[in-house]
Every structure is written in structure tokens, then in C-alpha cells.
Amino acid sequence: MNQTITAPRGFKAAGAHVGIKKNKEDLTLILCEKEATVAGCFTRNVVKAAPVIYDQAILNGRNTVRGIVINSGNANACTGRQGYANTVAMARTFAELTGCSTDEILVCSTGVIGQQLPIDIVIDGIKQVFPTLNDDEQAGKNACLGIMTTDTIEKYAYEEITLSGKTVKLAGICKGSGMIHPNMATMLSFVTTDVNISSELLRKALSESVSDTYNMVSVDRDTSTNDSAVVLASGLAENKLIDSENEEYFAFLAALNKVNKKLAMYIARDGEGATKLIEVTVSGADTDYNARKIAKAVVSSNLFKAAMFGADANWGRALCAMGYSGASFDPSKVRLEFSSKRGHITVYDTQPIVFDENEASEIISERKICVTISLDSSMSAGKDSGGFSAVAWGCDLTYDYVRINGDYRS
């Protein structure tokens, strides 16, 4: 069964190598047969890539688009007027082939910063790839390949729900790896769905979902110039229009969260050079903001990430990161546990406790490590179980991270 971004009704996609990179796929097109309701979240970096500036301007003016053209291999960031003109040229080329207006096409770019796009190659590429647009599974897979940079695995997710008796499909692709840090977003993420939803509610759903998923991922604390998350909704599932925060809205939001969470975890797991996925859960915080702050600080700490790489249960570095997170808490109420499929171990419980270092190291040797931090350890002892919680995802810091990023452009 097709579970790619061409599965939701109304969408075609394509991906191919056109010559921006030496060998690999570097161009992706996504097209909706009708005007698709659209929502986008973009990087908060002051230095925004040309396509981010362009897309934000489009989405300020309209609620629907027809398609997205994405290139990898070049971020079109810090490229001035020429860069912006190149973004517009990409949109115009795709729009002319489609027979729509230029402002019905979004543009995304990812790759090296500060070099002008080989725009003739890109425009010729769009023209070559356009005829291959298709709604089959292979087209969806090609689209996923076309957006990758240093990614080592293809990242896609699929969900199906029933709303007012109709099957609604959601499918997503994303690219991650370096320069991922919790701020707005992520890397590039594209979700197609055939849900019938108002523009306002689609925007609300994306915004809520991003804050619990992509914004809770950290690979290296660097928020990129290009981070973008876009959802297109064709409406062709013909469910009753979602135009208020009713049960169906929440069912759709839950499905969108599942897709985005799966993609976010892929990004963390596939962080540049990563060997481990690290999931940090914080509970018992006095505010949602503090729960997030603490979870992100731990998952972002270079020292803690290096300890995870070395399978060292160095909980002191976690506590230290919690301490400089900016959130307030009482260290003498904290409990900290490590777990993986090999088992579970408590390493700090209101104070240092004696634990079996070898057992802890074995638990941390797994590919997925869970770090569970309770800020008020008395709570789980059956007392008031109040407080806010948050989950953040990251990866270990490895030799390969240094190798990949010490030699990225050559």
C-alpha cells in the first residue's frame, strides 16, 4: 500500500538528480491537483534564506497554494538579491508548467550556505522533472530522496484516521541531520493530507504540533537559516469541514502529531554522526516552559551527549545542564533514571546513589536511550501528581560529527 506523500488524494510528486549535486537526487516537486489549503512554520533565525523570505511573504497573502519545489545541495542563504531572484525563478518555472500563478508555488532549499544556485541547471531540472510527476509510490519515494543532504536514511511517516465516516490520510517526508536545534523548527518537513480543514485551523494545528515535535529536537544547537515545515491539505477526503476546535480537530491534530513526532525522532536518530537516539522526559515542572527548557538543555549538552556516546552514566552532566537551563528547580528533589530495552536504572534520587556502573553502561549501550527526570520525586510516590512535563529528542556527540562538519564543503 502506498504510504508516501502521494497517498493522500490529490497529490503528485517527483524527485530526481538534475545536477546541483554531483550524483545524488537534488530536486523534488510536490503538486496538488487543486488549490490546497496550506500552513507553514519557518526558522526564527535573523538570517533567513531567500526561499524562507519568499514563502513567508506568500503565506502572509494567501491561504492556498498548488505546489512546492525543493532543491537540495544549495541552501540559497546569504545570497542577496540574486538569491531572491533565483527563488522567484524556481517558483515561476514550476507555475508556468502547472498553469498557475507564481505565488501559488512555495520554494524550499537546503545545503551549503552562501553560494548562488546554478540557476540554469535548476530551471532546466524543473522542466525535466515536471513530466515525471506521478501519484504512485515510487514518485513519493523519489520526492523523499530529492530533499536529502547528509541524511543517511529516508525519513517518512504515514497515518490514517476516520473523520465523519471518511478515511483521511496524512503522509510526511523530512530531511534533517546537522544544524538542527530547538527553535522554531527543523530542517525541511512536508506533510500532504486530504483532510478537509479551514486554513485557520490547519495553521493552528501545525503550530501546536511543531512546538511538541520539531521544536523539541536538538542535534547541535544550531538553528538553520532554512528551517521550514509545510502542510498541504487537498480536502479531497470529503470529511465534514473542520472549522472549529471540535473532536475532529483534535483527532486530526493527534494524527499530525504522530507523523511529525515520527519524523522528529528520525531527525534526532539520524543527527550527523549519531549512533544513538536520546529521549529526555522531564516531569513535575512548575511550568510548561520550564519543563521544555530543562529537557532541551539536557539533550543539547555537548558534555552529556559525549558521555552517551561513551556509554557513561554521567548523570552529573545532566544535572549540570538542568542547572544552567534557565529554569528553576530544587536539585534535592530530583530523580534521574536511564532506561533502554536492556533495562532500567536509577542513578540519582534526591542525592547521589550507589548504582552498578557496568549495568548502567550496558543500558546506555543501546541504540535508543531514555532519560527520565522527575523534578519532584515525591510526586510519583503517590502524592499530588501535578506539574508540567515535556519530551525532547537528540543524539550523541561522536567522532563522525566532527569529521562530517570539519570537512563539509570539500
Place this chain on the structure above:
Amino acid sequence: MNQTITAPRGFKAAGAHVGIKKNKEDLTLILCEKEATVAGCFTRNVVKAAPVIYDQAILNGRNTVRGIVINSGNANACTGRQGYANTVAMARTFAELTGCSTDEILVCSTGVIGQQLPIDIVIDGIKQVFPTLNDDEQAGKNACLGIMTTDTIEKYAYEEITLSGKTVKLAGICKGSGMIHPNMATMLSFVTTDVNISSELLRKALSESVSDTYNMVSVDRDTSTNDSAVVLASGLAENKLIDSENEEYFAFLAALNKVNKKLAMYIARDGEGATKLIEVTVSGADTDYNARKIAKAVVSSNLFKAAMFGADANWGRALCAMGYSGASFDPSKVRLEFSSKRGHITVYDTQPIVFDENEASEIISERKICVTISLDSSMSAGKDSGGFSAVAWGCDLTYDYVRINGDYRS
């Protein structure tokens, strides 16, 4: 000529191996023959080591102390009541040997977090080392060794100035390496001086100096639980008491800045695994705060640090880090240059410019790299030369950083 911390009149020091670490020096004593005026700056981490809590309490209550006892190999952090009792026991032991009250002794610790000190060994150690206190050069050197952890070089600095016809000496030692990030402070830093200065002005001078020196250093963004910078002033230079912000105050501040800046640069250069010192200078900012924010963001970026390791003039990563620093600026007014003793190259000037990659790589292959960022490139063209500037220091991100921190405790 003795240029160690025993050079300023009135100070003795000692350092030795007492058994906290396996082989290396792990205990340092600093003693003033009279009550020394004292100032201290401490970590802003919520999780404060026991000696930090203790020292802050002491300095809230009094303006003078007699000495400092420092151990390396164990941070005495996250160690609860027992940890605090151990800190007090260290102070009491040194105080009894000296014949002063316990609250006239400060305590600092550095090393692994979350393990109780082998307090019997530490107390016996203080007793063994006390008789070796001496005002000669060797004693000053031993004191420098006793505070080191993963440091690969000894870090000391010395300055001499003349105030009201008297020679005033300042000497400092510090330890750095991992867990250094611009927040309050540094690692551990101790400056002895024989200047005659009021407590209020000494505190003001230290606070000002720390913000321009230790607070502008980043090794890995992790602010430690133990960061402490302490200055002791014996007053024995017999210069006219500095008790207002007069010329002599600023002369002393300048000398203190020189000492602390040299120590701060040592810390950056000796960052765990570092092969290069990186100095980032930002000018033309609209506020002092924004200048600092931008300089720190660039020098702290993992991606930029890895590029420096790879001698890759990847200025896009610097611009990206500037963008997420939280400071506002106009990318189309920025100029960015790299320089080292091999030469100088402009790589971005309001937009990407064509430059010789090989030449840039050669410049970045040096041991000290300067990154010069002008936020308003029109300024240096002879127009208004206003704006705020800041300098931050850091190091490259290397394989060895990962090796050292992936295997710290074993």
C-alpha cells in the same frame, strides 16, 4: 624573577598530590599572612557545588579572608548535606592549622560531579601540605599544578604596575578545559595581589573584569556547577588606598583585566581537545549586549567550531550563528574577515564574495585564528564609527573533545 601567585607581598602557596587522583597533583593551598581583602564571582548555575554555596555565604558576611583550599579530581557537586559538611571540614582543617576562624578560609573543588570526596584523605592531605607553604617560585608553580584537571598546560599570568609611587603586583592561576561557557565565569581562577584597595572597589573591579574576560570564553557551552573567580588583596604594596573610581582604580582594573584576559585565552586555547584558539571580534553593534551575544554565538557554534578544525572558511555558519544569537542586525551590512599570522582575507562583504579558498584555508590552518565581524561595514569606510564592540574566545571542535568527554570517568 618570581611571577607566580607567591610574588605579591604577603602570600604563600603550596600544591601537592595527596591521593584524590591517582598520580597527579590534587591539592592547593593559598595563604595570606594577614587578612586579605577578598572578592569572588561564582557560577550562575542553579546546581551549585557545595564549596560555591559555602563561599557565597562567607562572602555575604565578610570582606576579608586568610586563605583558600582547593582540591582537584572531585567537584563536590550534587553531594547533598555530606558534601557541604566535607567543604566545612576542609575549611576548618586549614583554619586550625593557620590559627584563624573557619569562615576566614574559602574552599574550591573541581573534577567529577556527584561523588563524595574521600574526606579523610583530603584532611590528611591538608595537614601534610600545610608545612610546605612557601613564598618562593616553586610553591607558586606547585599551586598552579594542584588545581588542574584535564588541562594540558599550566595557566598563569603576572602584571606589575606603579600606583602612588609603589610597585603593585598581580598574579593569577586558573584551570579550564571542559564545561566552560560564557555565563558568570570560568572554571577556577585565583588572583593574588598586594594592592591596597577597599573591599567595595575590589568587588567592582573583579565583576567588571570577569564580564570582559572569563564570561567571553566558550569551550562547550556548558556552564559548570563550580565556576569561581576569587581575588585576594593583601594591601602590602602600601599604595594609597583605592576607595573611589579614580585614576589608580582604572590602572588597577586595566592590570587585572590583562591578567584575567591572558588566563581566559589560555582556557580557550586549552579547551578539551582543542587545536586552535579562535578570537571573534564584533563591532558596530547597536548595544553592548548585542555585540557580546553575537560574538559568543559564533565562537560557541559547534558547526563553526568543526569548520575551524577542518580549516574550512565556512563563513555561512558564522552568519547563521549570528542569526540565531538573539541579537538583531542587518545581514546585508555585515563584513566578515579571517586572519592569522599567515595573512588576512575578507570572505563576506554585504554579500558573498569570491575569494581564494586555498588561501583562506591556509590562514585558518594556524594555531590562532581571528574572526572579525563588522555589523555595519559602511562605518569603517570613514563614516560614523559608532557602535558597540565585543571580543569572545573559543576553540575548535575536534575528535579529541569527543574522546576526552566520551570517556571521562573511566
